[in-house]
Amino acid sequence: MFKRKRSQPEIFGAFNWWDKGCFLGQMTGDRCDYIESRITKVLGTGALEQQEILEVGCGGGLICEELGQRKATMVGIDPSPGALETARKHAEQAGLSQRIHYQQASAESLPFADGSFSAIVCFDVLEHVRNLKATIAEIARVLAPGGIFVFDTINRTFLARAVLIWYGEHFPSGGLTPGIHNYRDFIKPEELRAIITTSGLQVCELAGFMPRGWVNGHFKMGPGWFKTIAYVGYATKMR
Numbered sequence: 001m002f003k004r005k006r007s008q009p010e011i012f013g014a015f016n017w018w019d020k021g022c023f024l025g026q027m028t029g030d031r032c033d034y035i036e037s038r039i040t041k042v043l044g045t046g047a048l049e050q051q052e053i054l055e056v057g058c059g060g061g062l063i064c065e066e067l068g069q070r071k072a073t074m075v076g077i078d079p080s081p082g083a084l085e086t087a088r089k090h091a092e093q094a095g096l097s098q099r100i101h102y103q104q105a106s107a108e109s110l111p112f113a114d115g116s117f118s119a120i121v122c123f124d125v126l127e128h129v130r131n132l133k134a135t136i137a138e139i140a141r142v143l144a145p146g147g148i149f150v151f152d153t154i155n156r157t158f159l160a161r162a163v164l165i166w167y168g169e170h171f172p173s174g175g176l177t178p179g180i181h182n183y184r185d186f187i188k189p190e191e192l193r194a195i196i197t198t199s200g201l202q203v204c205e206l207a208g209f210m211p212r213g214w215v216n217g218h219f220k221m222g223p224g225w226f227k228t229i230a231y232v233g234y235a236t237k238m239r
Helices: 008-013 023-043 062-069 081-093 132-142 158-167 189-198
Strands: 052-056 073-078 100-104 117-122 143-154 201-215 218-224 230-237
Touching: 023 062, 023 117, 023 143, 023 201, 023 218, 023 230, 052 062, 052 132, 062 073, 062 081, 062 100, 073 081, 081 100, 117 132, 132 143, 132 189, 143 201, 189 201, 189 230
Parallel strands: 052 073, 052 117, 073 100, 117 143
Antiparallel strands: 143 230, 201 218, 201 230
């Protein structure tokens, strides 16, 4: 019998965010290492603990909790009630409810005043939003002068399609839910750079996010030269 392919909102609402075997969870620490290093570079030593950081598209709360464990105060927004329910419950179980606030909202219409945050992060999200230009414009709007926007996304290449969709979503060892990605929504680095720049931010780095060794039974991920599948970066707002 034909099985209906689930929509992305359905997938994210029911996603097993805290599955310890999920590669997404395994990368969280590595992603937060990158986030912390770039926030420190732009805002100074100890800045992570001094910031109220906005995560756009927090999902089940993996990055919010990891940064919360590192003493950051987090605000996470996501359009999915199911993901937010999971995030809130897990934060409470982890004893982080006082450090993390979750709110339902879309990336294209952030419910915050201009210049509300000195640091904004957005991981595993830009390739899923309904309107990329509106999302970046909103992030630029709520970012304070002198602030930093840290992000990642997936490059629109044949190799990314082969690895993440053809293999990742169609073979059990790939570990990805079928329908979680749309190839047409992947973003080339030069496209993202142009949109960020047009929104009034200055792109300071675009680097591949790639294996940097084997640690504790999985690949240690970090910035590097290979941008063909996934890449990370950060941008700043002029004072």
